[in-house]
Amino acid sequence: MKELEELILEKGKVLDGNILKVDSFLNQQIDISMMKKMGIEFANHFRDKNIDRILTVESSGIAPAVFAAEELNCKCVFARKQKSLTLDDNIFHSTVYSFTKQVMKEIIVSKDYLKENENVLLIDDFLANGQACKGMIALCNQAGANVSGIGIVIEKSFQDGRKLLKEEGYDVFSLAKIKEFKDGKVIFEED
Amino acid sequence: MKELEELILEKGKVLDGNILKVDSFLNQQIDISMMKKMGIEFANHFRDKNIDRILTVESSGIAPAVFAAEELNCKCVFARKQKSLTLDDNIFHSTVYSFTKQVMKEIIVSKDYLKENENVLLIDDFLANGQACKGMIALCNQAGANVSGIGIVIEKSFQDGRKLLKEEGYDVFSLAKIKEFKDGKVIFEED
Numbered sequence: 204m205k206e207l208e209e210l211i212l213e214k215g216k217v218l219d220g221n222i223l224k225v226d227s228f229l230n231q232q233i234d235i236s237m238m239k240k241m242g243i244e245f246a247n248h249f250r251d252k253n254i255d256r257i258l259t260v261e262s263s264g265i266a267p268a269v270f271a272a273e274e275l276n277c278k279c280v281f282a283r284k285q286k287s288l289t290l291d292d293n294i295f296h297s298t299v300y301s302f303t304k305q306v307m308k309e310i311i312v313s314k315d316y317l318k319e320n321e322n323v324l325l326i327d328d329f330l331a332n333g334q335a336c337k338g339m340i341a342l343c344n345q346a347g348a349n350v351s352g353i354g355i356v357i358e359k360s361f362q363d364g365r366k367l368l369k370e371e372g373y374d375v376f377s378l379a380k381i382k383e384f385k386d387g388k389v390i391f392e393e394d
Numbered sequence: 395m396k397e398l399e400e401l402i403l404e405k406g407k408v409l410d411g412n413i414l415k416v417d418s419f420l421n422q423q424i425d426i427s428m429m430k431k432m433g434i435e436f437a438n439h440f441r442d443k444n445i446d447r448i449l450t451v452e453s454s455g456i457a458p459a460v461f462a463a464e465e466l467n468c469k470c471v472f473a474r475k476q477k478s479l480t481l482d483d484n485i486f487h488s489t490v491y492s493f494t495k496q497v498m499k500e501i502i503v504s505k506d507y508l509k510e511n512e513n514v515l516l517i518d519d520f521l522a523n524g525q526a527c528k529g530m531i532a533l534c535n536q537a538g539a540n541v542s543g544i545g546i547v548i549e550k551s552f553q554d555g556r557k558l559l560k561e562e563g564y565d566v567f568s569l570a571k572i573k574e575f576k577d578g579k580v581i582f583e584e585d
Contacts, residue, residue: 232507233456233470235463260454262472265424266460272426279424281453316423 208391210237211357211379217387220236221331221359229328229356231346237336238240241378242270245354247352249275252351256280257322258339260310263328267356272327280316282342284308299334310338319347330355330377333364340362341371352376360392395435395569399582401428402548402570408578412522415463420519420547421454426442430571433461436517439567440466442480443542446512447471449530451501454519460548462517465581471507473533475499490525501529510538521568522547524555531564543567 216224228234254280259268272279296311325339358377379391395449407415417426444509447469450459463470535543549568571583
């Protein structure tokens with residue numbers, strides 16, 4: 204998605220440890236106009252998959268997910284990283300290893316909002332090692348829901364996530380694919 | 395907002411400790427159509443305030459905030475409850491006391507996304523004791539931004555939040571105002 208790549212080049216900051224800071228439009232400040240366009244891109248790619256529900260993880264996945272859900276006219280739910288007071292024991296949960304934080308984190312979703320045989324589209328802000336997606340897939344498996352696709356805003360193609368998910372047969376669609384960080388600059392995959 | 399009240403009556407569950415569970419459309423599953431209508435309501439109320447930016451707190455505030463920002467055509471930012479790896483020391487922070495969890499929590503926003511003299515609309519999912527709003531007001535004060543209004547999805551009018559914020563002169567606009575929970579039922583304020 205050309206416009207997203209341009210925004211990343213303009214606003215993104217490459218930090219140590221292969222971290223791309225895109226707080227200015229995705230991870231803290233939210234560029235509504237860009238989110239809306241991203242939602243349309245996701246919807247166009249997955250429209251023929253009869254998506255019943257989008258599943259994302261709080262917090263940065265929420266804005267892209269809601270606009271994709273608006274376009275696909277489907278349900279939308281976010282998994283929580285911490286158990287909230289109003290979540291009872293009626294939950295699916297899985298653990299996600301965070302390479303950047305080097306801790307195992309639990310993600311949780313109520314059994315009421317992920318159902319057997321639903322076609323679920325996973326949406327997340329970043330794909331690196333694929334751990335968050337693996338966690339969401341585990342939630343869907345527990346529910347007996349079908350993972351019908353995976354929509355990613357920014358993929359770090361030099362890490363293992365895509366390979367791992369493709370090997371398991373998932374349709375992974377990323378709006379921007381980063382080939383490498385070179386001298387502090389973002390280099391995208393050629394289309 | 396009549397339609398929201400009806401949704402609360404239909405889907406909300408009153409739990410012990412005056413907690414209203416609205417996970418089915420606000421706090422975990424997101425009812426996109428309702429969020430969009432709520433965004434329009436917020437925008438209609440605050441349209442003449444020349445809002446530059448909406449500030450909310452992750453995670454449940456994000457969906458109402460993005461749709462209000464879309465309508466008001468303004469910037470949108472969410473404060474984080476935990477410091478993320480990509481947030482450096484260039485931050486405003488304040489502490490929020492959570493009555494339900496009985497802990498002090500820090501909320502954080504980058505100095506890049508809250509600016510002097512901006513007109514800021516605060517949006518949050520619930521208003522009870524007003525602690526989250528007080529925390530967001532503190533962030534705005536640190537930035538030298540103007541708090542131009544406070545938009546709340548569900549207000550528990552029997553708690554101190556509204557009184558506290560009104561006494562300080564803020565325009566508090568709530569889409570649903572709960573007068574009390576009576577025998578496990580939600581009773582709204584009369585208009």
